[in-house]
Amino acid sequence: MTARSALRRYLLVSFLTWLPLGLMMAVTVLLMTQRGLSLAQVGLCVTLFSAVTLCLELPTGGIADVAGRRTVLAVSAGFLAAALALMSVAQTVWAFAGVAVLKGVARALSSGPATSWYVDTLHAIEGPDADLKPGLARGGAMESASLCVGVLAGGVLPLVAPGGPLPPLAFSPALGAVAAVALLVVALFALPEPGGRRPAGARRGTAAGLLRDVPATVTAGLRLVGGRPVLxxxxxxxxxxxxxxxxxxxxxxxxxxxxxxxAEEGSLAYSVVAALGFAGSAAGSALAPRVARLAAPAAPASAPASASARGSVRGAVVGVVVAASSLGALAATAGLGGAAGLAGAGIAYVVLFMGLAVAAVLCQEMTHRAVTAAQRTTVTSTSSLALQSGAIAANLGFGALATQAGTAVAWGAAAVLALASALLFVRMPAPAREPAPVRASSPDPVRPGRSGSD
Incomplete structure (x- = not known):
């Protein structure tokens, strides 16, 4: 396999991973309320999804590091297909709770294995110093483009769906289930283990042996995160x-x-703004390598890699500052009404997601450069866990702040917090990779930049 072939496969998987979620996004709440659920019950199902995802993030990351990225991604696609198929026919709160559980399992399983597969494959082809930014940027752009296409198609499909056994709103999740099956097939046949070697857990030969390796992998990943200042x-x-x-x-x-x-016109406006936000995110992901190059200090001939690493750090700061400024602009224009308010909110929304995407791609690159393949997906899951923990805290704190003091104050406070987070990148330690520990249970030692899946 060549680097170009690996990138094409990674981009296809990235698109298919997020397409089912985009297709269901525009109709989820409407479908649940149409079938008799109250807003409180809808909120309960959303909370259940978040709780399942949070609980499984680290164990599933460990499973991906032990069992192999392809296997875990295929299983995730199977859970997602089942969730969306059930969603299209669910009629009760208990059925939608089952959908939330299945979606939570699928989300936790899909957190990181595709990116880890691409990084491991590129390392196997070009060595541990391969430039990750272009591929990760294009993968992030493809994910955002998939969400943009999915949310628009999912919003339009109920208007053009033919009559039949399914109501119009159910066609979007049903089509999402088909897309998830396509992801399962692609994952099984298009993602060979890097280097043709079997993953560490597969060498054990039994499910019990695989499960014994997972806690050790998770523990090693958490210890790595806790012991590395950059992580x-x-x-x-x-x-x-x-x-x-x-x-x-x-x-x-x-x-x-x-x-x-x-509310109806606001829903339409939000669908359009959300699609534009995903487009902005795609553009930000694509621009991330260029931002890093422009932000990089002059590279001495003796240390070009160091200059590239500093460019990633500075580029991430640029992305964070742009996002914080856009959030501040939203707060400042909260008093505008009519077309001016809509235009201001839409522009700020797009620019905000561009900034977040630039920072996300470069932070992702720094994360992958700081770890080896043995704990790659576990550490990626830890990052996802941190993001979701921040979201839960914000849901509780900023929701109350907006209720008491208004939307503008909540947006302003969030902008200050985002701007303060740029200080995390000041004097950021270089994301140098540490040698991976040798597992006592594994017959072959894990070398820096390689693992059993290589």
């Missing part, structure tokens, strides 16, 4: 991003509904 800072930055994302998603729909005049 600790990156996890805190991820938590800050979670706060920003939650505050935007929590408060923007109500703000747009107030500007548009009715």
């Amino acid at each position: 600790r800072r990156l996890m805190l930055a991820s938590a800050a991003s979670g706060v920003v994302l939650c505050v935007i998603e929590l408060l923007t729909p109500g703000r747009l509904a107030a500007l548009a005049g009715t």
Whole structure:
């Protein structure tokens, strides 16, 4: 396999991973309320999804590091297909609770294995010093483009769906289930283990042997995060991003509904703004390598890699500052009404997601450069866990703040927090990779930049 072939496969998997979620996004709440659920019951199902995802993030990351990325991604696609198929026919709160559990398992399983597969494959082809930024940037852009396409298609499909056994709103999750099956097939046949070697857990030969390796892998990954200053800072930055994302998603729909005049028109406005935000995120991901190059200090001939690493750090700061400034602009324009308010909110939303995407791609690159393949997905899951923890904290704290003091104050406070998080990158330690520990249970030692999956 060549680097170009690996990138094509990674981009295809990235698109298919997020397409089912985009397809269901526009209709989820409407479908649940149409089938008799109250808003409180909808909130309960959303909370259940978040709780399942949080509980399984680290164990599933460990399973991916032990069992192999392809296997875990295929299982995730199977759970997602089952969840969306059930969602299209669910009629009770208990059925939708089952959907939430299945989606939570799928989300936890899909957190990191595709990216880890690409990084491991590129390392196997080009060595541990391979440039990760271009591929990760294109993968992030493809994910955002998939969400953009999915949310628009999922919103339009109920309007053009033919009559039949399914109501119009159910066609979007049903099509999402088909897309998830396509992801399962692609994962099984298009993602060979890097280097043709079997993953560490597969060499054990039994499910019991695999499960014995998972706690050790998770523990080693957590110890690595706790012991590396660069990883600790990156996890805190991820938590800050979670706060920003939650505050935007929590408060923007109500703000747009107030500007548009009715809840229905506000829903349409939010669908359009969300699609534009995903497009902005795709553009930010694509621009991340260029931002890092422009921000990099002059590279001495003796240390080009060091200059590239500093460029990633400085580029991440640029992304964070842009996102914080856009959030501040939202707060400053909260008093505008009508078309001016809608336009201001839409532009700030797009620019905010561009900044977040630039920072996310470069932080992802720094994370992958700081770990080896043996704990790669576990550490990625830890980052996802930090982001979701920040989102939960924001949901509780900033929701109450917005209720008491208004949306503008909540957005302003979040902007200050986001700007303060840029300080995490000041004097950021170089993300040098440590040798991976040798597992006593594994017959072959894990070398730096390689693992049993290589």
